[in-house]
Amino acid sequence: MSIDTLRLTAEQAKGMLDRGEVSGAELFAAYRAAIEERNGELNAYLTVTDDPGGDGIPIAIKDVISTKGVRTTAGSKILENYVPVFDSTVAARCKAHGLRLLGKTNTDEFAMGSSTENSAYGPSRNPWDPSRVPGGSGGGSAAAVASGMAPWALGSDTGGSIKQPAALCGNVGLRPTYGTVSRYGVVAFASSLDQVGPVAKTVRDCAFLYSVISGRDENDSTTVDVPPVVLPDGDDLKGLRIGVPRQLNDVEGIEPGVRDAVAAAIAQAESLGASVDTCELPLSVDYGLACYYLIAPAEASANLARYDGVRYGLRSEGKTFNEMVMATRHDGFGDEVKRRIMVGTYALSSGYYDAYYATAQKVRTVIKREHEALFERFDLLVSATSPTVAFPIGEKAADPLAMYLSDVLTIPSNMAGLPGLNIPCGLSDGLPVGLQLVGPQFGENTIFRAAHALEQAIGFDYVPARLR
Amino acid sequence: MAITREEVLHVARLARLELTDEEVARFQEQLAAILEAVSKVSELDLTGVPPTAHPLEIANAWREDEPRPCLSLDEAFANAPDRDGDFFRSPPA
Numbered sequence: 001m002s003i004d005t006l007r008l009t010a011e012q013a014k015g016m017l018d019r020g021e022v023s024g025a026e027l028f029a030a031y032r033a034a035i036e037e038r039n040g041e042l043n044a045y046l047t048v049t050d051d052p053g054g055d056g057i058p059i060a061i062k063d064v065i066s067t068k069g070v071r072t073t074a075g076s077k078i079l080e081n082y083v084p085v086f087d088s089t090v091a092a093r094c095k096a097h098g099l100r101l102l103g104k105t106n107t108d109e110f111a112m113g114s115s116t117e118n119s120a121y122g123p124s125r126n127p128w129d130p131s132r133v134p135g136g137s138g139g140g141s142a143a144a145v146a147s148g149m150a151p152w153a154l155g156s157d158t159g160g161s162i163k164q165p166a167a168l169c170g171n172v173g174l175r176p177t178y179g180t181v182s183r184y185g186v187v188a189f190a191s192s193l194d195q196v197g198p199v200a201k202t203v204r205d206c207a208f209l210y211s212v213i214s215g216r217d218e219n220d221s222t223t224v225d226v227p228p229v230v231l232p233d234g235d236d237l238k239g240l241r242i243g244v245p246r247q248l249n250d251v252e253g254i255e256p257g258v259r260d261a262v263a264a265a266i267a268q269a270e271s272l273g274a275s276v277d278t279c280e281l282p283l284s285v286d287y288g289l290a291c292y293y294l295i296a297p298a299e300a301s302a303n304l305a306r307y308d309g310v311r312y313g314l315r316s317e318g319k320t321f322n323e324m325v326m327a328t329r330h331d332g333f334g335d336e337v338k339r340r341i342m343v344g345t346y347a348l349s350s351g352y353y354d355a356y357y358a359t360a361q362k363v364r365t366v367i368k369r370e371h372e373a374l375f376e377r378f379d380l381l382v383s384a385t386s387p388t389v390a391f392p393i394g395e396k397a398a399d400p401l402a403m404y405l406s407d408v409l410t411i412p413s414n415m416a417g418l419p420g421l422n423i424p425c426g427l428s429d430g431l432p433v434g435l436q437l438v439g440p441q442f443g444e445n446t447i448f449r450a451a452h453a454l455e456q457a458i459g460f461d462y463v464p465a466r467l468r
Numbered sequence: 469m470a471i472t473r474e475e476v477l478h479v480a481r482l483a484r485l486e487l488t489d490e491e492v493a494r495f496q497e498q499l500a501a502i503l504e505a506v507s508k509v510s511e512l513d514l515t516g517v518p519p520t521a522h523p524l525e526i527a528n529a530w531r532e533d534e535p536r537p538c539l540s541l542d543e544a545f546a547n548a549p550d551r552d553g554d555f556f557r558s559p560p561a
Contacts, residue, residue: 085543178523192522221529222522283512290508301483308484310556312547321561322484330486338485342476342495343502345483359509361519366512368520400498401505417523441524 003030006148006463010205013057013151024055024100031058031102034148042125044134044143047071048103056098059209060150062141063104064111065196066185067091074187075107075119075137078307078314078332088185089220090154090196090213097212102150106140109334110304111161111189113137114406117397118336125393126169128431128464132390135165135406141199142169146464152200152209156186158193159292160385160410166199166422167385167434170462172206172451173199175410177441178417179224181210182217190299191222193292193414201462203423203452207231210444230445232452238273240450242266243378245281248409254387257428262384265425265435268457269382269450279374279381284367284412291367292411293404294347294360300337301344307332339400364415371416375440380450383409385422385434413438423451424460432460469504471496 003022016022028051039045046063049070061067064074066084068091073079087095094101108118116124116139124139126132127147134143138155142165145153155162157175166173174197181196188194198209211229244266249259270276309315309328316331318324333341347356374381387409396403413420418438425435435454439447461468476496480487487495541554550557 082547085539085546179526218531222524222526224524224526287509287512290506293502294506294509305484309549310558313549315549318559321559324559325484326486329484330488333485338487338491339495339498339502341483341485342479342499343506346475346479346499346503347506349479349482355510356503356506358519359514360506361521362514362517363509363512364520365517366514368523401501404505 003027005030005034005151006467008151009202010057010151010200010208011202017055025051028058028100031150035102038147038149041130042127042143042147043122044105044124044140044147044149045103046073046106046121046140049101052100054098054100056100057151058102059094059099060102060105060141060144060153061091062138062153062155063107064156064187065091065154066187067101067104070101070104072104072187073121075109075121076332076334076337077120080314082312084185086185089182089217091185093213099212105144105153108137109337110187110300111137111156111158112300112336112340114160114164114403115396116140117393118334120334123393126390127467128170129390132392132431133168135168135386135390137161138165138199142166142171142173145169145171145199145201146462147467152198152205154196154213155199156194156196157414158189158296159414160407162197162199163410163420163422163434163436164386164407168390168432170424170432170460170464171199171201172203172421172423173197174206174210174421174444175414175419176210176214176444177419179222180214180226180442182220182223184217184219188303190296191303192299193296203448203455204231206421207448227442227445230448232448234449235453235456236273237269237450237453240274240380241378242269242274242276243279243374243381244276245381245383246278247281247285248383251285251387251408253405254384255389255428258384258387258389258433261426261428261433262435265454265458266382269454272453272457279378281370281374281412284370287363288367288412288415289404289408291360291363291415293343294356295364297340297344298347298357299344301341301348304337304341336400367412368416371413371418379439379446381438383436385409385436389428389431389433409436417441419444419447421447421451423455424462425458426460430465469500469507471500471503
């Protein structure tokens with residue numbers, strides 16, 4: 001039986017395996033063939049692994065997630081030869097479920113970026129148009145799923161690194177509620193924001209993979225018990241109250257094609273029975289980016305202090321300990337990582353702490369409260385995920401602040417610890433447009449229900465036009 | 469918002485980051501622009517607003533304090549750039 005990895009969902013693959021229409025080895029080989037055909041162009045995988053055997057569904061894992069015995073670089077030169085001696089909890093849970101690792105996917109260095117251009121191993125490319133970025137930081141996972149090189153994948157999301165690449169590559173990506181998925185064994189960027197989540201072709205696949213990886217983990221004391229995941233199968237939205245935050249949907253720089261596709265999806269939600277109303281989120285949108293670009297770099301500057309050339313990773317020459325550490329960090333970190341370490345160190349330094357970091361933490365409370373108030377009236381908030389479709393490689397590479405604006409729509413709900421999911425809702429200039437559905441904490445099932453019904457109604461073809 | 473060259477060097481020292489002259493000049497300009505942008509947080513009246521350090525209100529996540537298996541020495545040293553017996557070896561402090 002021929003296997004069309006571009007179209008095949010994980011659920012369909014499971015059906016084929018269960019009915020004995022295909023063996024685990026044949027399925028794995030089909031994805032390997034797709035990787036051999038397309039990875040040279042797209043650079044979605046940094047490491048490709050051999051079939052570990054078994055009859056489970058293959059999976060790709062972002063290279064910030066530790067995999068025992070498989071090189072994990074975090075997209076950084078400083079971890080070029082790092083081979084974890086233990087599995088992250090999410091990798092272990094995938095393994096326990098029989099999922100088989102295809103390889104490790106490209107990412108902006110330490111997940112800091114919105115395009116994968118900050119990877120020490122070269123940018124990934126967008127399967128819909130290889131001259132454009134796949135988004136970031138999880139552009140490798142998104143590109144792998146969109147190009148049939150994996151049925152699904154794991155990503156990680158701090159400011160939008162699952163949702164934004166899913167938007168730019170036309171797949172479904174969930175950033176779960178903070179605390180529902182273990183961070184044990186995940187290379188730390190900003191610990192109060194980092195969250196692992198699934199990337200898939202369909203909402204049902206996304207929900208299923210979330211059920212595999214989520215749940216309390218005694219190795220991560222920030223995890224909590226998670227309500228059972230309900231796989232969505234309904235096609236109406238009766239009784240659902242959807243809020244459309246004006247400031248997200250009218251954000252400066254939003255492309256007309258993005259706005260139109262999102263407006264059409266919102267109209268569709270109404271026709272499926274949802275009640276839709278405009279609402280306001282002024283402070284979260286206005287102050288979200290500034291708040292994020294203080295808190296995330298501050299936490300990063302502390303987390304990345306561990307790369308000292310002593311216990312693991314790169315070591316450069318130095319006559320004294322201090323010289324060795326400073327040379328190692330100079331040689332091992334790329335530009336954006338150095339920039340964020342500098343901003344974070346500055347914001348935490350004596351004399352500036354109150355003005356920057358402590359103030360940002362209070363703004364975070366304001367953002368959290370503004371969202372909480374809306375969820376007294378609404379079950380979901382919807383907007384575009386990214387203000388633009390995929391942009392050309394190199395367009396924003398020289399201007400850090402322009403790149404930061406890519407996450408203006410994903411950051412506010414992330415600061416509040418809320419779950420958010422991207423589904424593709426149409427095309428603009430032949431490139432996917434993403435719709436972001438944000439729920440209250442632990443509102444994943446509501447998100448899945450709405451996203452599934454919308455997905456059926458929209459009927460987006462997730463195979464990139466040039467590969468059909 | 470202006471940042472001096474000395475401030476850039478001071479922060480780089482705090483962060484244990486060696487920078488070339490070219491990097492110092494570039495970061496001086498870029499940090500100024502970024503700090504100017506993030507200074508926006510100071511526009512709000514935040515009187516009486518408590519800080520949020522963490523999105524969930526979890527306090528004291530306990531577990532039983534029981535010994536469990538851990539990494540062997542060889543595993544713990546597997547990625548070390550330099551090892552001397554049971555020690556990580558580094559240049560002298």
